[in-house]
Amino acid sequence: xxxxxxxxxxxxxxxxxxxxxxxxxxxxxxxxxxxxxxxxxxxxxxxxxxxxxxxxxxxxxxxxxxxxxxxxxxxxxxxxxxx
Amino acid sequence: xxxxxxxxxxxxxxxxxxxxxxxxxxxxxxxxxxxxxxxxxxxxxxxxxxxxxxxxxxxxxxxxxxxxxxxxxxxxxxxxxxx
Numbered sequence: 001x002x003x004x005x006x007x008x009x010x011x012x013x014x015x016x017x018x019x020x021x022x023x024x025x026x027x028x029x030x031x032x033x034x035x036x037x038x039x040x041x042x043x044x045x046x047x048x049x050x051x052x053x054x055x056x057x058x059x060x061x062x063x064x065x066x067x068x069x070x071x072x073x074x075x076x077x078x079x080x081x082x083x
Numbered sequence: 084x085x086x087x088x089x090x091x092x093x094x095x096x097x098x099x100x101x102x103x104x105x106x107x108x109x110x111x112x113x114x115x116x117x118x119x120x121x122x123x124x125x126x127x128x129x130x131x132x133x134x135x136x137x138x139x140x141x142x143x144x145x146x147x148x149x150x151x152x153x154x155x156x157x158x159x160x161x162x163x164x165x166x
Contacts, residue, residue, distance in 0.1 A: 024127055028118040031132075035111040044107055047132040049114075 008074050014046070014059035015066055015074045019081060021052045030054060033080045043073055091157050097129070097142035098149055098157045102164060104135045113137060116163045126156055 008015045021027040031047055031054060038044045046057040056077055058070035091098045104110040114130055114137060121127045129140040139160055141153035 024118070024122055028115065031114065032111065035107070039107055044134045049130040049132075051127045 007078070010066065011057070013065040014057040015070050016055065016057045017074070017077070018053055018055040021054070024052055027052050027054050030080060034077060037073070037076055037080065041073060043069060045073070045077070090161070093149065094140070096148040097140040098153050099138065099140045100157070100160070101136055101138040104137070107135055110135050110137050113163060117160060120156070120159055120163065124156065126152060128156070128160070 008017045010016070019027075019030065021030060027049060031049060034045070034047065034056065043058075043060075046059075048055040048057075056074075058074050058077070059065060060067045060070055091100045093099070102110075102113065104113060110132060114132060117128070117130065117139065126141075126143075129142075131138040131140075139157075141157050141160075142148060143150045143153055
């Protein structure tokens with residue numbers, strides 16, 4: 001899977017990207033990597049898991065939309081995709 | 084958190100329940116327990132994580148709605164809530 005900024009769409013004031021993994025366990029492993037980053041950064045994306053697909057949404061509720069922090073974390077998310 | 088069947092609502096032909104955990108890591112730990120059951124049973128719920136809240140949706144796409152299997156797995160989900 002390749003990743004660049006253009007893979008993220010602005011949907012309802014959030015940066016959103018849907019990723020597809022080869023298997024459900026690989027999708028869950030990605031969610032765990034993402035959760036670790038989120039907890040460390042104290043910034044938590046919305047995550048939706050539908051079998052092998054994971055949708056990640058970064059937004060800053062207190063700011064009412066997308067901030068530079070969300071953009072930076074979207075970039076970090078891209079780097080978590082590989083196995 | 085207590086759990087019984089009445090905690091599940093039928094929403095768009097799925098059994099849906101939203102759970103709130105004391106922390107984000109505890110929410111993620113629950114998702115991992117749920118994912119383990121789902122993979123073992125070869126039946127995967129939709130899962131939405133929003134900080135400390137996790138929404139679980141059981142449905143059988145091939146049947147176009149809720150089956151006894153979904154009801155059984157909703158019951159198993161209840162038993163995964165505790166720490």
